[in-house]
Amino acid sequence: MRDLFAVVMLGGIYSLLSASLFLDLDAVDVAFTEASVGAGISTLLLLASLKLVSRYERRTRYKPALALGVIVVTGALLIYGTLDMPHFGSADAPAHQHVAPRYLEDSMEEVGVPNVVTSVLASYRGYDTLGETLVIFTAGIGVLSLLLVSQVTKDESIKKVPADMQQQIILRVVAKMMLPLILLFALYVQFHGDYGPGGGFQAGVIFAAGVILYTMLFGLSNAQRVFKREILELLTAFGVLIYAGVGVVCMLLGGNFLDYNVLRHDPVHGQHLGILLVELGVGITVAAVMITIFFKFTWRTVKHKYIKE
Amino acid sequence: MNIIGLYNYWIVVVLMMIGFYIVIAHENLIKKLVGLTIFQTSVFFLYISLGKVSGATAPILSEKWQLYSNPLPHVLILTAIVVGIATTALGLALVVRIQEAYGSIEEHEIQEQDAQDQLECQLEAYGFKKKHVLSIQNLEE
Numbered sequence: 509m510r511d512l513f514a515v516v517m518l519g520g521i522y523s524l525l526s527a528s529l530f531l532d533l534d535a536v537d538v539a540f541t542e543a544s545v546g547a548g549i550s551t552l553l554l555l556a557s558l559k560l561v562s563r564y565e566r567r568t569r570y571k572p573a574l575a576l577g578v579i580v581v582t583g584a585l586l587i588y589g590t591l592d593m594p595h596f597g598s599a600d601a602p603a604h605q606h607v608a609p610r611y612l613e614d615s616m617e618e619v620g621v622p623n624v625v626t627s628v629l630a631s632y633r634g635y636d637t638l639g640e641t642l643v644i645f646t647a648g649i650g651v652l653s654l655l656l657v658s659q660v661t662k663d664e665s666i667k668k669v670p671a672d673m674q675q676q677i678i679l680r681v682v683a684k685m686m687l688p689l690i691l692l693f694a695l696y697v698q699f700h701g702d703y704g705p706g707g708g709f710q711a712g713v714i715f716a717a718g719v720i721l722y723t724m725l726f727g728l729s730n731a732q733r734v735f736k737r738e739i740l741e742l743l744t745a746f747g748v749l750i751y752a753g754v755g756v757v758c759m760l761l762g763g764n765f766l767d768y769n770v771l772r773h774d775p776v777h778g779q780h781l782g783i784l785l786v787e788l789g790v791g792i793t794v795a796a797v798m799i800t801i802f803f804k805f806t807w808r809t810v811k812h813k814y815i816k817e
Numbered sequence: 818m819n820i821i822g823l824y825n826y827w828i829v830v831v832l833m834m835i836g837f838y839i840v841i842a843h844e845n846l847i848k849k850l851v852g853l854t855i856f857q858t859s860v861f862f863l864y865i866s867l868g869k870v871s872g873a874t875a876p877i878l879s880e881k882w883q884l885y886s887n888p889l890p891h892v893l894i895l896t897a898i899v900v901g902i903a904t905t906a907l908g909l910a911l912v913v914r915i916q917e918a919y920g921s922i923e924e925h926e927i928q929e930q931d932a933q934d935q936l937e938c939q940l941e942a943y944g945f946k947k948k949h950v951l952s953i954q955n956l957e958e
Contacts, residue, residue: 512847519851526858534875534886535865541898542861550854550902557847557909561916565845566923575842583834587827595822597871599884604870608887616878624876624888625895633892640896647903654910704877709899794899801906808913 510565512558520551536705537625540697544713549798552720556805560812620776621702621783629707630783634766638751641790645748648797652741655804657811676725683725690718698791702780708787712794719795720802728806740800747793754785825866832859844924846912850905857901864890 509515523546530539594601611628619627629637698711723731755766763770768782836859839852868890876888912922919927 512845515848515851519854522855522858526862529862530865533865533869534873535868535891535894536875536877538861538865538891538894538898541895545898545902546854546858550905553902553906553909554847554851557913560913561847561922565843565848572842575838578841579834579838582837583830586830586833590823590826590830591820593823593826596825596866597869598822599870599873601867603867603890604887608889611888612876612878612885622878624878624885625891628888628892629895636892637896640900643900644903647900647907650907651910654907654914705875707895709895713899713902797903801903801910804910805913 512563512565513555516551516554516558519554520547523547523550537623537707537710540705540710541713544710544717548717549713549720549802553801553805556802556809559809560805618775619779619783621780623702623704623706625705626701626707626783626787627779630786631766631768631779634755634786637786637790638755638766641748641751641793644797645744645793648744648800651801651804655808657804657807680725683721687718687722690721691715694718694795698787699784701787702783708790709794711787712791712796713798715791715795716798716802719799723802723806728803728810732803735799735803737800737803740796740803743792743796744800747789747791747796750789750792751786754782754789758782826863829859829863829866832856832862846915846922846924847909850908850912853908854901854905857897861894861897864894 509518523542527539527543527547530536530542594603611624611632615621615624615627615632619631621627621631694711694715697706697714698708701707701711719731719735754768754771758767758770759765761770766782766786768778769775771778771781833856836852836854836856839855840849843849843852868887870884870886873884873886874882876885876891878885915927916922919930921927921930
């Protein structure tokens, strides 16, 4: 398939299908994330960059026969390697023996949060999640520095950034009705993540998706009146600061880094507070990074138009 | 031993190889990134299918259920998905910059331009002027 637009669209459908497969495999939080990230943000980013590069692929390829040979051999070896793996769905697989039983049995007493995924994410494996948040932060900075937009372009073209879909009245009206609901839903997912599927990662992405929808329909300059670049960049770092700050406060109160038990007199209350704050930090960083990345890609398109004119 | 119970791994391997093929056989950088995403999803499937227990439910504790799937792979993959999109965005930003610098995102065109630049630089270092370099190029052709 040489039309990259079709490739990107099929990619979005593939993501949505894999989200429903994750749901079938009991991974509700993962399905949630895949649906909002894969089918939403990733498709949009690919489309935004397609606007900047050519839409069609040239026909040339590397020797397909050789590549086919490589993947057949590798695939055969990998399948041979699976022959002594535990069967699908078996309860006595080694993966279920190590720490998972402890998470499932003790997390209610130790953390007091029904959604085990949230308690493992924010409490038991808090270091890991801090690292992941930092990776997202770093990727955001990377995109910022790669797609810098000069102040001159900005000043001169800020008044003439009409949205591409300005003419679509139906879409505009529907989007206006949906937007508050999407943002509210993002907040619900953020703060209800302890009890149902959800949490900072999903909420951040959903919030960003709402803002991106607004940007596409009402223009970048309108969106940037609300979400100023400086504030977004500050928020990107602020989320990480909240996360790491909670860890430092725990240390100051005499516990270990990210040991929420000391935050309150009652360890379970401390855990609740810690998880809430940490998830908030994650949500802020993820939302700010996603919005910033999308804005940067859109600015690039504006810049190209401006240069052509 | 019944091998049909291993079908989840085979789906993962097939998906992974499809992604791998796209990455090594296509020249278009955007397509390479899409292939990388498919490769990535296959790893997600591997982890999530490892965590599945037959007859279990999602790991949200409740009185009604006794058996839950393993929450640990869910946590790992949840964060991996979001990190994946952040790194894909970084890759796309690089692709956009490459397009601006070279005017193309096909790998062999980029490499040709690089080779050309290198040749010109080397010839210039040996004392040829820009004008001469161009004429040598013409002679070669």
